[in-house]
Amino acid sequence: MTLGFVLLVHTAFERAEQVARHYAAAECPVVIHVDAKVGQGVYDGFRKRLADVPLVQFSARTRVEWGTWSLVAATQTAVAQLLSVFPQVRHACLASGSCLPLRPVGELREYLDAHPDTDFIESVTIDDVAWAIDGLEAERFTLRFPFSWRKHRRLFDVYTDLQRRLGLKRRIPEGVTPHLGSQWWCLTRQTLEAVLTAPDRAAMDRYFARVWIPDESYFQTLARRYARRIESRSLTLSKFDVQGKPHIFYDDHLQLLERSDCFLARKIWPRADRLYDTFLDPARPAERVAEPNPGKIDRVFSRANERRDLGRAGLYNQGRFPRAGRENGLTCARYAVFSGFQDLFDGFDAYLARRIGGRVHGRLYHPDRAQFAGAETVLNGCLPDSAALRDYRPTQFLTNLLWSTRGERQSFHYGPGDTPGITDFMLRDANATLCIVSGAWAVPLYQSDRPFDEVRAEIARLQQAEMLFLAKLRKPGVAARVHQWTLADFSVAPTDKLEEVLDEIGGPSARRGLSAPPMRDLSGLPEFLQQLRNAGLKPTVMGDFAATRALPRAGGGRAR
Incomplete structure (x- = not known):
């Protein structure tokens, strides 16, 4: 005893x-x-x-x-x-x-x-x-x-x-x-x-x-x-x-x-x-x-404590949600955001899906609805395409989408007319790759048959929104990988620039030999931009076309 x-x-x-x-x-x-x-x-x-x-x-x-x-x-x-x-x-x-x-x-x-x-x-x-x-x-x-x-x-x-x-x-x-x-x-x-x-x-x-x-x-x-x-x-x-x-x-x-x-x-x-x-x-x-x-089992408990404290990357726990900085990564997987490419290339979404794989959505933050791939109305995780529900918490909409589709690459388009509440989040997210051709959204407007005054007003609105977005790219704290060109810069060897970006996103592969989709006709765009200047609007986000090669003229409707 x-x-x-x-x-x-x-x-x-x-x-x-x-x-x-x-x-x-x-x-x-x-x-x-x-x-x-x-x-x-x-x-x-x-x-x-x-x-x-x-x-x-x-x-x-x-x-x-x-x-x-x-x-x-x-x-x-x-x-x-x-x-x-x-x-x-x-x-x-x-x-x-x-x-x-x-x-x-x-x-x-x-x-x-x-x-x-x-x-x-x-x-x-x-x-x-x-x-x-x-x-x-x-x-x-x-x-x-x-x-x-x-x-x-x-x-x-x-x-x-x-x-x-x-x-x-x-x-x-x-x-x-x-x-x-x-x-x-x-x-x-x-x-x-x-x-x-x-x-x-x-x-x-x-x-x-x-x-x-x-x-x-x-x-x-x-x-x-x-x-x-x-x-x-x-x-x-x-x-x-x-x-x-x-x-x-x-x-x-x-x-x-x-x-x-x-x-x-x-x-x-x-x-x-x-x-x-x-x-x-x-x-x-x-x-x-x-x-x-x-000590034999300390590693197990250390991992459990880390998981409990930080959670899983990109998964928002109810107990951590109100506390900024406790997310353990803003999102759970890498994704790509394209701005302006839909406006420049015909059939770009189908080409992108073949080139890097995964799902290619339209403008997820379009004012009218979330444009899911395949025109779906409800995505994994019961995410609806409702703009009202999406804009109630735009950042959680994206994190939920990526979590519910993890294991599959996600890409989507974003433009200056879309919900602005997501931009700061994407720029802080190390999982994001942003590919931006500023001013490219002007191409479909320039080629439309809409009255010139209406087009001018729309360009002024979108340019102001994009200038605010581009200004954020220059601020400290940007963790996303950003590729940004003006429309004038991109129009010089666009295929090489596109392939460079896609190699970074998806890696070089046999799909690299796929032919890039045809680029829309930009002939006459310098004259149209000059017409805007003459009307009192200075187009800045498109870049200086006077410093680039001469663009060949082509037929097509023009806004006048």
Whole structure:
């Protein structure tokens, strides 16, 4: 009887009973503390069910509040009873009702017999390691915390801030170097008796009673004063997420828990029948001599924490959605946006689909409707072509479209007359490739039969919108890959420029030999632009055609 257990229980009493019986069957005494907040009827029933086990006892009850001294007080009471009633106990192991032994108790006893003078308690100084997650470090030892963080959070925050403003600090007792660590430890009788019978225990208790979360610092600090040899690690596997909350282990964690070689694990889901049946099996062989090594599974938990914190790239989680910058990438896949190419090339969409593959949509942000590929009205993920719904959240429309069609390349067209609420988003998105021929939208207007004054007004409107868009390309913070030409620049060797862009998007392939679609006739465009100047409108986004080669004339309708 060299090993005893203290169990702190407040819920899942059937599981706590199973574990207590398991320890007692291995001739390990158990003292159970049940939170005083638990109803008397539940407590009496729990105690009555264990009355047939002499090695299981119950300590006086304390009303426990998370983060306060009450948890340490409950532990002190139970530990003192364990050491007093069972003098053969050399090591006392602190566990909760949701802890589960992962290896036969005999293995733990043999391990402690090999280290009779060693205290296993995680104990690190506040100066050497960042312990808390979004919490207090050194201040937990120098400020006072009379209010419950869970019940009176506003009072807690206000009083903490007031102490900071007034410069109020508590003096750390002489001879005490604050340490932090896991609440779950396995300490020797000598160390525990030294802590509980110390001449200055009353002073230590008064000080730590106003420390924030003292169960992570009381024994961790005082063990340093009395222990002959400390192994700064816990024999209990406990993992925490990015918010500092403990990971809960389920049935599908069975192999992961076995691989850790730890003696206990916290926190086990009460209905994880497979875990309880496996690890509490009395016939489970005691064969392993491996050191506890939770580092074996750290990579799995690191990845889980990263996934929980960041989510999957391009997938918007409800909990992260309101917080800009928490998207883990604006979109989930690369996509291409073409501006002006529909206006310059006949049959461009069909050519693009053959050249780079994937779906080629029309103008997804057209004022009338989203022009899905194949004239679809509803796309993957039940995305409708409704302009009103799309424009309610234009950025989420795009992210949802890309997520719902991931694995397939998406391309679409965008023009100066389309919904402007998406432009900033696309420019910040590293997955976007923007190919822009500014002023190309003027070609179909120039070749239309619409009255000149009407065309002039439309060109003035679209040019102003495109100038605002082009100005954003020059601002810092643009992460998209941008290829931008004026219409005049692009009309010089357009096929070479097009192939260069498509090679970047889709990569060089056998499809490179596909003939580019015919480009629309631009003869007469310089004269039309001059006509606009004569009418008082200066066309700027099209570039300077006077500096380019002469464009051949061709027949066709002209706006006059």
